Amino acid sequence: MRRRLDSVRARATLGATLVVAVALVAAGTAVLLSLMSSLSGQASTLAERTAREVAAELAAGLPYGQLSLDDDDRPVQVVAEDGTLVAAGEDLQRISGTGTDAVRPTAAAPPARDGEDGEDGEDGDDVGDDAGEGGADGKDGGEGGDGGEALEAGEIGDETSYSDGSATVDGDTADYRFATVSVETGDRGTLTVHAGAPLSAERSAVGAALTVMLIGFPLLLAVVAGVTWRVTRRALRPVEGIRREMAAITASADLARRVPEPDTHDEIARLARATNETLAALETAVERQRRFVADASHELRSPIASLRTQLEVGAAHPELLDVPGAVEDTVRLQNLAADLLLLARLDAGERPADTRVDLAVPAREQAAGRARVTVDAESVDVTGSRGQLGRVLANLLDNAERHARSAVTVAVRREGRWAVVEVADDGDGVPEADRERVFERFVRLDAARSRDDGGTGLGLAIARDVVVRHGGTLTVRQASAGGALFELRLPVAG
Known part of the structure; x- marks a missing residue:
């Protein structure tokens, strides 16, 4: 199980499913909040409309008994300034959330309009007087009023406050959104009207949406997980093919084999x-390393065999020992070992030193003592290893002297941001087809040339490797005298 969870496909599926789950939860929450806000706003509007309708009737002077209070869906309370309930719907049995829990008026109030008496005569006058006194004493707003808003007689307050609560109307209990409005009646003082609108539609809609989400979201997540699992399996199938082929290559050590390339243009195809x-x-x-080892073994075998033969003859017949020849073979072995060591260091990625070198100086030093070499050099500074650059120039001069008929020329100059060194001879030159091959290791173009003239076939290979690691180039072309011209280019220091 752990191995399956450690796969890229499993992690991709889990990640995609989690992202979609978070997005769905966030979207669902936003939808529910928006739905609740919208439905609550509708309930608030309906409750306010009912409260203002009743307030308008009170402002018009209607008696409490003639108010529109018997809507089964909209419980209404009318409260006097002293907090006394003066009117309420007949079917209202219980209420909470309005600040007044009473559901039955303590006394009936007369209409007191145009001098007419209310239904209950004296009691109505008393209540009306009390309400009038309350209005006179508390026009700044009683409990549940407009918080100090001064109202004229017959005026309804502009401000509406809202609260949530519950009520039981005709035996049915439900949650309501209550709106509270104040109205100034003049003869009955400032009255507060509480009217409610049911929240059952909001509760029902939110419950239905929540049920749909609880059922639909898991199904959607299952679909997302299944699709992601199949898509990633299809997308990663070439990766498995690459892995199997790489494992087979590792087991067989056959580097000629290649991994399958998908016929696509995606990241896996590029991989x-x-x-x-x-x-x-x-x-x-x-292959280059194998060839190098084979060539090195071959090159070492010849001088070692020659040296051994001379030493064996010298041991048997001391008078026949060729001491100069033995010394020459020993020097050749030493030079070959030094070349092999330098190539090994270059192959290992050894970086050149970071010092300033005037190319004119090693050019003159390497030309010194060579009778057929002439130098025309101007001072040009480059950055690198003085010893390795001197070795490059020495190898180029050695090669030129071996092939020159009479003269070798060395020129050092600056061309823009490049330092240029040219080594030319008047020999037979290098055929155009072999101008890259001469820089390969252990390559000799003249098969008839004696191996005892000092060449090992490594000089030009070493020279190019050193130059490339110094950020330059080494090429060969035909010289004006008909021989070979080796051109070395290095970046100017600074």
Whole structure:
């Protein structure tokens, strides 16, 4: 199980499912809040409308008994300034959330309009007087009023306050949104009207939406997980093919094999191509290393065999020992070992030193003592290893002297941001087809040339490797005298 969870496909599926789940929860919450706000706003509007209708009737002087208070869906309370309930719907049995829990008026109030008496005569006058006194004493707003808003007689307050509560009307208990409005009646003082609108539609709609979400979201997440699992399996199938082929290559050590490349243009196809390019480069490097080892063994075998023969003859016949020849073979072995060591260091990625070198100086030093070499050098500074750059110039001069008929020329100059060194001879030159091949290791174009003239076939290979690691180039073309011209270019220091 843990292995399955550690797969890319499992992590991708889990991640996609979690992201979608978070998005769905956030969207669902937003929808529910928006729905609740919208429905609550509708209930508030309906409750306010009812409260203002009753307030308008009170402002018009209607008696309490003639008010529109018997709507089963909208419980209404009319409260005097002293907090006494003066009117309420007949079917109202219980109420909370308005600040007044009473559901039955303590006394009936007369209409007191145009001098007419209310239904109950004296009691109505007394209540009316009390209400009038309350209005006179408390026009700044009683409990549940407009918080100090001064109202003229027959005027309804502009401000509406809201609260949530519950009520039982005709035996049915439900949650309500209550709106509170104040009205100035003049003869009955400032009255407060509480009217409610049911929240059952809000509760029902929110419950239905929540039920749909609780059922639909898990199904949607299951679909997302299933689709993601299948899509990632299909997308990662080439990766598994690449893995299997790489495992087979590792087991067989056959670097000639290549991983399959999907016929697409996505990241996996680029990965496969990059893997094959890496395998090709690795195959080339391994083949080059094998060839190098074989060539080095061959080159070492000849001087070692010659030296051994001379020493064996010298041991048997001391008078026949060729001491100069033995010394020459020993020097050649020493030079070959030094070349091999330098190549090994270059292959290991050794970086050149970061010092300023005037190319004119090593050019003159390496030309000194060579009878056929002439130098025309101007001072040009480059950055690198003085010893390695001197070795490059020495190898180029050695090669030129071996092939020159009579003269070798060295020129050092500056061309823009490049320092240029040219080494030319008047020999037979290098055929155009072989101008890259001469820089390969252990390559000799003249097969008839004696191996005892000092060449190992590594000089030009070492020279190019050193120059490339100094950020430059080394090429060969035909010289004006008909021989070979080796051109070395290095970036100017600074």
